[in-house]
Amino acid sequence: MATESSYYVPEQSRLPIFATIGLFLIAFGAANWINGGSAYIFFAGSLAMAAVLWFWFSTVIQENMAGLNSDQLKRSYVWGMGWFIFSEVMFFAAFFGALYYIRTFALPWLGGEGDKGSSNMLWQGFENTWPLMVTPDAAVHGDAAKIVGPKAIIDPWHLPLINTLILLASSFTVHVAHVYLKKNKRNAFNLWLTITVALGFAFLYFQAVEYYEAYKHLGLTLESGIYGTTFFMLTGFHGAHVTLGTIMLLIMLLRSVIAQHFRPDDHFGFEAASWYWHFVDVVWVALFIFVYVLGG
Amino acid sequence: MAHGPQPGLSRWLYTTNHKDIGTMYLWFSFAMFLLGGCMALVIRAELFEPGLQIVQPEFFNQMTTMHGLIMVFGAVMPAFVGLANWMIPMMIGAPDMALPRMNNWSFWILPFAFAMLASTLFMEGGAPNFGWTFYAPLSTEYAPPSVTFFIFSIHIMGASSIMGAINIIATILNMRAPGMTLMKMPLFVWTWLITAYLLIAVMPVLAGVVTMMLMDIHFGTSFFSAAGGGDPVLFQHVFWFFGHPEVYIMILPAFGIVSAIIPTFARKPLFGYSSMVYATASIAFLSFIVWAHHMFTVGMPIAGELFFMYATMLIAVPTGVKVFNWVTTMFRGSMTFETPMLFAVAFVILFTIGGFSGLMLSIAPADFQYHDTYFVVAHFHYVLVPGAIFSITAAVYYWLPKWTGNMYNETMGKVHFWLSFIGLNVTFFPMHFVGLAGMPRRIPDYALQFADFNQIASVGAFLFGASQLVFLFNVIRTIQGGKKATDEVWENPEGLEWTVASPAPYHTFSTPPAVR
Numbered sequence: 075m076a077t078e079s080s081y082y083v084p085e086q087s088r089l090p091i092f093a094t095i096g097l098f099l100i101a102f103g104a105a106n107w108i109n110g111g112s113a114y115i116f117f118a119g120s121l122a123m124a125a126v127l128w129f130w131f132s133t134v135i136q137e138n139m140a141g142l143n144s145d146q147l148k149r150s151y152v153w154g155m156g157w158f159i160f161s162e163v164m165f166f167a168a169f170f171g172a173l174y175y176i177r178t179f180a181l182p183w184l185g186g187e188g189d190k191g192s193s194n195m196l197w198q199g200f201e202n203t204w205p206l207m208v209t210p211d212a213a214v215h216g217d218a219a220k221i222v223g224p225k226a227i228i229d230p231w232h233l234p235l236i237n238t239l240i241l242l243a244s245s246f247t248v249h250v251a252h253v254y255l256k257k258n259k260r261n262a263f264n265l266w267l268t269i270t271v272a273l274g275f276a277f278l279y280f281q282a283v284e285y286y287e288a289y290k291h292l293g294l295t296l297e298s299g300i301y302g303t304t305f306f307m308l309t310g311f312h313g314a315h316v317t318l319g320t321i322m323l324l325i326m327l328l329r330s331v332i333a334q335h336f337r338p339d340d341h342f343g344f345e346a347a348s349w350y351w352h353f354v355d356v357v358w359v360a361l362f363i364f365v366y367v368l369g370g
Numbered sequence: 371m372a373h374g375p376q377p378g379l380s381r382w383l384y385t386t387n388h389k390d391i392g393t394m395y396l397w398f399s400f401a402m403f404l405l406g407g408c409m410a411l412v413i414r415a416e417l418f419e420p421g422l423q424i425v426q427p428e429f430f431n432q433m434t435t436m437h438g439l440i441m442v443f444g445a446v447m448p449a450f451v452g453l454a455n456w457m458i459p460m461m462i463g464a465p466d467m468a469l470p471r472m473n474n475w476s477f478w479i480l481p482f483a484f485a486m487l488a489s490t491l492f493m494e495g496g497a498p499n500f501g502w503t504f505y506a507p508l509s510t511e512y513a514p515p516s517v518t519f520f521i522f523s524i525h526i527m528g529a530s531s532i533m534g535a536i537n538i539i540a541t542i543l544n545m546r547a548p549g550m551t552l553m554k555m556p557l558f559v560w561t562w563l564i565t566a567y568l569l570i571a572v573m574p575v576l577a578g579v580v581t582m583m584l585m586d587i588h589f590g591t592s593f594f595s596a597a598g599g600g601d602p603v604l605f606q607h608v609f610w611f612f613g614h615p616e617v618y619i620m621i622l623p624a625f626g627i628v629s630a631i632i633p634t635f636a637r638k639p640l641f642g643y644s645s646m647v648y649a650t651a652s653i654a655f656l657s658f659i660v661w662a663h664h665m666f667t668v669g670m671p672i673a674g675e676l677f678f679m680y681a682t683m684l685i686a687v688p689t690g691v692k693v694f695n696w697v698t699t700m701f702r703g704s705m706t707f708e709t710p711m712l713f714a715v716a717f718v719i720l721f722t723i724g725g726f727s728g729l730m731l732s733i734a735p736a737d738f739q740y741h742d743t744y745f746v747v748a749h750f751h752y753v754l755v756p757g758a759i760f761s762i763t764a765a766v767y768y769w770l771p772k773w774t775g776n777m778y779n780e781t782m783g784k785v786h787f788w789l790s791f792i793g794l795n796v797t798f799f800p801m802h803f804v805g806l807a808g809m810p811r812r813i814p815d816y817a818l819q820f821a822d823f824n825q826i827a828s829v830g831a832f833l834f835g836a837s838q839l840v841f842l843f844n845v846i847r848t849i850q851g852g853k854k855a856t857d858e859v860w861e862n863p864e865g866l867e868w869t870v871a872s873p874a875p876y877h878t879f880s881t882p883p884a885v886r
Contacts, residue, residue, distance in 0.1 A: 075689035081545065083877075086376055086384035097529070098482040101522040105486075108588050109518050130471075146544060150468035150784045157381040161532050161574045168578025168608055190669060197596065211597035221590075221598040251498035299592035300599035307585065314836065 084140045096123035135335070135343070148342060155346040158352050162315070166357055170364065171310065173304045177204055181300075184210055205369055209299035224294035224302055228265045230366035233284045237277050238362050241316075244273035245355040248323070248348045258338040260330070267327045270351070274320035281313050301369075308365055312357050319354045322347040372463045374876045383478075388455045391543050394513045396766070398480055401589075401840070402444030403759075404632075405488070406578045407835050409437040412829040413799075417824050430814035431499035432491065438502025442620065443527055444484050446754070449762045450623040451476075451534050454562050457769065458538065460867040460874065461556045462815065463547025463883045466538035473535050479530035487523040490516035496700035501812060503613065506594035506605035510586045517587065535569035538562055538699060547866075549885035553644065556865055558626030560647050564654045564809035565622045569710050571658075576612040579605065603668055610661035618657045624721075624761030625692060628714045631768050632654065632696055634863040635711035636703025642695040649688035656685050666737045675734045682732035686725065693722055709783030713764035713819075715790055717756055722815025724752030727802065742812075745805025751798045761792075763841065770848055775873030778848040782840060789837030796830025 096115055099119025107113045185202025186194035194200065197210035201207075205227045212219040228234060251266035285306075288294035296306050326344045329335040336344055375390065382394060412433045416424045425433070455473065459466055467473045476882045490497040495514030498504065509517060542563045555563075582605070585591040592598025594605045625646075633640045640646065662670060662678040670678075690792070696718050705711070727749040731737050740746060763786075771777050800823035805811075809820045816824065855872040866885070870878050 080881075081465050083470055084386050087386055087471045087474070088381070088384050088793070090471050091383045093475050094478040094482055098486070100691060101483075102486055102519070105518040105522040108584070109515055147468075150540045153538050153544055154469060154472075157536045157539055157570050158532075161536075161570045164571050165574035165578055168575040168611075171576075172582065173606055175604050175607055176599070176601065179557065180604060181599060184601075186598060189671060193596070199781045206599045209592070209598050219597075221592060221595070236520045295590075297586070300592045301596065303585070303591040303593055303600065307582075307591065318807055326413060342519055 081144060082137070084137070087133075089126060089133065092122065093126045093130065096120075096126050096303075097362055099123075101323075108177060110182055131343075135329075138340070151342055152301065152344070155342075155349060159349060162353065165358075166311065169304070169308050170360065173308065173337065173364065175298055176304065204301070206299055206301040211244065211299075214223050221297065221299050222293075224288075224292055224298045226292045227294055227301065227370060228288060228366065229290070230282055230362070232284075233280050233287075234362060234366045237280050238358065240273050240277045240280070241355050241358045244270045244277070245352055247273065248351050252345070252348055255341055255344065256338050262333075263336075264327065265333055267323065271320060271324050271327055274316060274323065274351075276280070277316055278313065279322065281309070288315075305365060311360055315350075315354045316358070319347070319351045322350060381522075381588070381855045385474055386461050386466070386718075387778030388473065388618070389874065389876065391467075391473050391858070392452045392455030392457075393773075394477050394827070395448045395455060395480075398477070398770060399445050399449035399452060399762075402448070402484065404838070405840065406437050406440035409433045409440070410833060411835055413437065414828040416521075416814050417816070418828040419825070420818055420821055421816060425766075425814070427814045428496060428499060428538045431501075431812070432497040434812050435498045435501055435504075436488075436491070437486065438501070440615070441754075442502060444480070444522075446620045446758045446762070447531065448480060450562075450565070450620070450758075451531075452539075453536075453558075453623065453627070453762070453765050454538055454768075455781050456773065458541055458559055458562060458865060459545070460870065460878055461559050461865055462542065462545060462550050463866050463879045464541060464545035465877065465880050465882075467537050468545055473537050474535040476530045476537065479526050481522045483510055483527040483530065485498050486519055486526075489512075490519050493519070502607060504583070505609070506583060506602050510594055513587065518584070521584050526579055528577045531569050531573045535566035535573075538566040542566075543712070543750050547882035547885050548878065553647070554885065556626070557629035557643070557646055557650075559649050559748055561622040561629075564650050565619050568619050568622075568654055568657065571620075572612040572615040575608060576616075577626060579612065581607040582608070590741065595615055603665070606665050606668060607662065610664045611658075613664065614661040617750075617753075618653060620758045621721075622653070624717070624758050625650060627761045627765045627768075628696060628717050630865070631710050631714040631764055632718075634701050634860050635708060635714075636700045636705050638699055638703045639793055639864070640695065641698040641701075641775070642691070643844050645691055646695055649691040652688040653685060656681065660685065663734075663737075664733055666734045667741045679732055679734040683729065688727055689725055693718060693725075693751065707758040708767075709778070709780060710764045710768035712784065712787045712791075713760045713767065716762045717764065720752060720760070720794075721758030724757060727752060737787070740805065742810055743805040744801040744809045747811050748798050748801035748805055751794075751801070755794050755798065758861075760790075766845065769867070770845065771859045771868060772870075772874055774847050774849050775871075776852035777855050777859075778844050778852065782844045782847075786837055786840040786844060789840065790834055793830050793834030793837055797827050797834055798830075800824075800827045800830075 079302050096119050099115055100123060103113070103119045104117030107116050181202045181204065182188060183190040183193050184197060184200055185191070187202065198212050199207070200210040200213040205224070207223040209219065209221045209223045211221040212223060247266050248270040251263050251270060254262035254266060294305065295302050331341070375387070378383070378707060382390065396713040412425060413430065416430055419748040431874070455467065468537055495516060497516055498509070498514070498520045500513060542559055582591070582593040582866060586593050586595065592600040593601050594602045596602070629640055629646060660678055660682045662674060727745070731740055731746065731749055767778060767872045804820045804823045807820065809816050857872050858868050859872060866883060868875070869883065
């Protein structure tokens, strides 16, 4: 409940309209690029957006250091980040839900099971298996098929297991860093945050190796039917979020090392980034279970 | 903090003021309402007679698609966000929205997103033509190239909605004046809190489903392609998991508006305040478990048909609680019928008609007959036009004196109401009949026996459309001048917004008011 009497309402700001232009150029540029046009608009938009975010965050940081942000305002940022993460949860829920629907309903019916199994008549000879190595297209058209299944899939107990350990460890190290920050031990904070960022990069490296392996040797691609589709979309969006989270934590590290930002009682920028990191970690655990282990 | 608005265009481009941003949302919404309305008139003009007279079927499909998209995402949703911007800080005694710069960003994304969406009309292959529900594979394998621009415009308007919703939740949970406990909040604030939660829960799912489309179209994935092991029905499930909460996003704030207006003009406190709150929350919860009632005919197992049928029927319970409370609030009230009250009473009656046709549609075996007919069109226009649009109109008349400091012209308001009321019933009531008789929706031509009712509907549509110009004229006249409004405006209305001056000063409640 609000008690403070002076909630800081910023003066007019040019940041949002520039952010709008940046976002619009990204969206328009991406559509233009994908439809066969040039990529310049997209990259111009990305640069503009990055610049706006830079100025926007530095404005907020300066306001905070100038003492303009009351406890009440800081709670607004806390609510904002919390609900943003909830929106991300729902984004992943759409893709996990798609995977569930395909495996539990769509594929068994295509394979002839149950009272909806008559759809098998369109794809006679198709058998429901998971992982789906032979697509309906391949089952019916053989060598003439356009959508062919993968030759093999990723073994969960090698790279994915390593990546699971890496991410779980990184969730732990970022927490340790937070504890040291609250104890005002700057060097220990920097050290543990550095380890976390390094683990983030290590995860991304192994993920890249895994994708290379899948494309180069296993025939497991985005185009290899619904297994490849769900596999790459889920792990791909997760990887994009790890990339973003690593960048966030790296910036927090640089802010601490270069500018001596964050105080034991005032460090929500770091805390928000660490929440995001824990969220990304939880998504990975779900991926490891539902995509890799139960999918193999 | 202390100064008033900046002069010139920069005021609107750079503003962080919730009232400025609310105003921009409302004007944008009205512009989209006229644009989407013109498209509806193209549809009605073509359907005036059987056969093809005015437009080609390809263009007709683009009109139905764009009309739906623009009305849902461009007219109704931004109007409610505009009202939230204007009213929520004033209703809870806050100095502004919680995150004022993000607020500006949320608004300005919209004109860009809709410029991009509208520009598809001029692209090669034309605008999206697969209906506002954009079912795959019509929207993937068989879509015009402009679908890519449609997808990205959905992405950025979704980002706008999510940021707007986060802002509203942070404002309501964090910015209430001391003493403004949750169960003292006006119902408009309550309904928006729950709506914002729905928005954050389902807009990302919409982003997910258009992303799946993008990948299927351009990057060879198989989400909606059975050849690769996917399923076009998957699209419908994911879309309606977004789509059903979405229709409540477009009606819950309306419940809040009507719950503010009826007590004022019945001169009685709202009957059953807490049951209104719980009913709203129940409707929001149920909205997540009824989505497949849009897909009864797609071929679901019988268990699914039954579950979604009964869950859907349950919605009638909390909705019935609401209608009962509104009627009971009016019962033995000393009622007067100023324009906002006329729209609010019409809302209660006509929305209930829409609710009943919804109940008919929820019966799975009966829906096999109604599905994709004009009966469905009649149903959802009865909940959206006298539901969402009438409540927004009522809200504008109700709070316009507070915004501008001037009273609107009551006679013109009543003329607007009666023309709209007659226009919309003449337009949409006959659609029930042609629908039950089997006229399919989204088809530019029809069998001869449907001609009479279609001609009536088309006449009504042009009447309804023209009557909105009366509204526009009245609002502009009120902004320019007119009889001065008192601070209270109405007789003893409830709420903090009536304790500030009319027009409301640029900054209100810089220090929080005391709430008893």
